[in-house]
Amino acid sequence: MLRIHFTGDDLAGVRFAPRPAPLQELHAALTTAVRPGPAPLLGAWRGRILRALPTAAGPLADLVPAGRPPVFLDVLGDTLAESLDRIRATRPGLVRAELERVYGPMPAPRWIRGLYAGEEASWRTVGRAQRAAYEAVLAPVWSVVQDLHRDAFARYALTAAEHGVAAALTALAPGSTLRDGVWEWPGAAARDVRLGGRGLVLLPSFHHPAGPLLQDLPGRPVVLTYPAGPGLPPVPDGAGDPAQPDEALAQTLGRTRAEALRLLAEPRTTTSLARALRVSNATASAHAAALRAAGLVTTRRTGRSVSHERTALGTLLVVPNGTTP
Structure with a gap:
């Protein structure tokens, strides 16, 4: 069970991301595409996404060996360019520490070793791969994601205004409870997160139906990405033609x-x-x-x-x- 511990300042500082974050949504989509799941619901979508990924996106798999992504990929930016700039601005020490964590004793590809050394060519590889994946996976549905995000934002705002922040939090996670400053989310991976005055940012995802994702970095607000929408990844406008x-x-x-x-x-x-x-x-x-x-x-x-x-x-x-x- 996930437990998030609030102080009074944290409850006052809960924020709902005003816009979707392109790279967070892209990573959620890619995670869903490669993770086994109920084929009747996601099988056709997974196949379409994996076929659409160009060769240029291949290096992204190298960044996530054994399904363990480095935390410097988790950035919130309103545009793809802003997100990529934030990744590039990661402190070299954090880049090295995270690559050591995710690779451990496993041998790393040449370009990953270049990233570890801070080589500009390797950083360009990251940027090309992210852009190629975004164009194939998210660009066709980005307007739909934006519409869904606005709907989620409005629902949260109305619930918070009418019933308070606690009711809004538990509404976005059915079955969860908020008691004595602890938000308990059953079914999520066991973890205790203490906000300690840093606050919480809520970010809905429309490509990750499997549960909450947390970004918990020292000195920053905790970002909770939660599954929203109908439970199925969005399709491009027109793809769901009512005639067919x-x-x-x-x-x-x-x-x-x-x-x-x-x-x-x-x-x-x-x-x-x-x-x-x-x-x-x-x-x-x-x-x-x-x-x-x-x-x-x-x-x-x-x-x-x-x-x-x-x-x-x-x-x-x-x-x-x-x-x-």
């Missing part, structure tokens, strides 16, 4: 499971679902189990009868704009 929602869903889930999800707007027994899909009971049950594992369907047993129904997330996939299916 059925085809997009079928490509993501498979045609039979997409049809099952549409049929389960109301509860159906396994037998009823099998008849509607024109498959065997065993096949219908297997499809329902896969959708349930992805959080798209719930299953209830009453005596010998089993019924399945679409969840709110499943409805969001089938009816993305809230229209009648």
